[in-house]
Structure formats: C-alpha cells, structure tokens
Amino acid sequence: LPPELGYFLxxxxxxxxxxCAVVSRLAYDDKLGAHPRAAxxxxxxxxxxxxTRLVAHDGNQVRSVEEADEVLALVEDLVxxxxxxxxxxxGPRSLGxxxxxxxxPYNAQVNLLRQCLHDAGHEGVAVGSxxxxxxxxxxxxxxxxxxxxxxxxxxxxxxxxxxxLNVAISRAQHTAFVVHAxxxxxxxxxxxxxxxxxxxxxxxxxxxxx
Numbered sequence: 001l002p003p004e005l006g007y008f009l010x011x012x013x014x015x016x017x018x019x020c021a022v023v024s025r026l027a028y029d030d031k032l033g034a035h036p037r038a039a040x041x042x043x044x045x046x047x048x049x050x051x052t053r054l055v056a057h058d059g060n061q062v063r064s065v066e067e068a069d070e071v072l073a074l075v076e077d078l079v080x081x082x083x084x085x086x087x088x089x090x091g092p093r094s095l096g097x098x099x100x101x102x103x104x105p106y107n108a109q110v111n112l113l114r115q116c117l118h119d120a121g122h123e124g125v126a127v128g129s130x131x132x133x134x135x136x137x138x139x140x141x142x143x144x145x146x147x148x149x150x151x152x153x154x155x156x157x158x159x160x161x162x163x164x165l166n167v168a169i170s171r172a173q174h175t176a177f178v179v180h181a182x183x184x185x186x187x188x189x190x191x192x193x194x195x196x197x198x199x200x201x202x203x204x205x206x207x208x209x210x
Contacts, residue, residue, distance in 0.1 A: 052208030097124025
C-alpha cells in the first residue's frame with residue numbers, strides 16, 4: 001500500500017496462522033501475519049488452514065447440485081465438533097450452524113445452497129455472496145465455486161477472481177473449505193492478468209489438497 005494512501009496493518013487477529021499464511025501469499029505479498037493468540041483456536045478433528053474438496057461435475061454454469069450435496073455433508077460433519085477460542089469467556093463449546101458461513105459466486109448457487117441447508121434443518125447457516133459477507137467472520141467458511149468450467153457463467157475473470165477468493169476465505173477464523181470441480185482450472189487465459197488470477201487460485205487449491 002503506497003504511504004500516501006494509508007497504512008497497511010500487518011497483523012490479523014482473525015486468522016489462524018495456517019490460514020493467514022495462505023491469505024498473505026494470495027493477496028498481501030507474504031506481509032500479513034497472525035496474532036499469536038489466534039494460534040490457540042482449535043476445532044476438534046479439523047486441521048486449520050485451507051482444505052480443498054474436489055467434486056466431479058460437468059456442464060454446470062452457475063449452479064451445482066453436486067457441490068451443494070458436498071457442502072451439506074461438510075456442514076453435517078462439522079456441526080457438533082468442539083470449538084475452542086481463547087477470546088470466548090464461555091470456554092470450549094459445540095460448533096453450531098451460526099459458526100459456519102457458506103459463500104458462492106453466483107446467486108443461483110446461493111439460492112440452491114440455502115434451500116438445501118434449510119431442508120436438512122441447517123437454516124442457521126448463513127449463505128450468501130462475497131459481497132454480503134464483507135467484514136463478517138466465523139470459525140469455518142465453505143466456498144462453493146459452482147461452475148464446472150471457468151469459461152462458464154461470467155467467465156474466468158469473475159469466478160477465479162483473486163480479490164473475491166481472498167475476501168471469501170479470509171472470513172474464516174480457523175478453516176476455509178474450497179469446493180470446486182477438478183476441471184475448473186483447465187483453461188489457458190488470454191491475458192497476463194488472467195494468468196495471474198488462475199495461478200493464484202491454483203496456488204490456494206493445491207495447498208488445500210490433503
């Protein structure tokens with residue numbers, strides 16, 4: 001950030017260090033660090049940082065039932081696990097619906113996810129677009145990319161946007177799951193900027209493949 005435009009705050013109190021490392025590399029030239037207190041956050045049985053879930057589907061442009069099913073399975077696996085946050089005076093507690101944010105780039109996928117979770121009794125899970133969750137935070141974030149190919153929908157510049165991905169995963173305090181089709185990144189962008197966006201997304205996706 002140029003000095004004339006303000007000051008860069010190089011420490012985050014939100015992100016666990018393992019997640020902060022990914023976000024810092026993605027958007028802040030490795031200059032963002034996590035406050036030591038954030039390292040004490042713990043979610044039973046879930047590693048902190050990024051986790052990628054590859055879901056096979058084809059022909060989807062702005063809506064994926066396959067990814068919605070995976071998101072629901074994730075939510076049902078996460079809810080009830082013990083969540084520990086040193087800033088919470090109440091001490092360790094069970095993770096609830098309200099501790100999970102689900103983010104998607106397209107309104108069609110947002111609506112599908114919301115209905116799917118509601119039908120399964122998880123109406124407390126907040127679902128929305130990146131724009132809706134600016135400034136929000138939760139222990140866990142799940143990002144559903146929806147499109148089978150980055151050429152679908154509004155194109156790779158939108159679905160693979162580094163800025164939008166950064167905002168989405170950096171809402172998480174502990175773990176961010178990125179759900180996408182394996183072939184989402186099978187393209188050759190036609191511009192240097194497109195190559196940078198693709199490279200940034202691939203970097204995040206590969207870090208999370210455990």
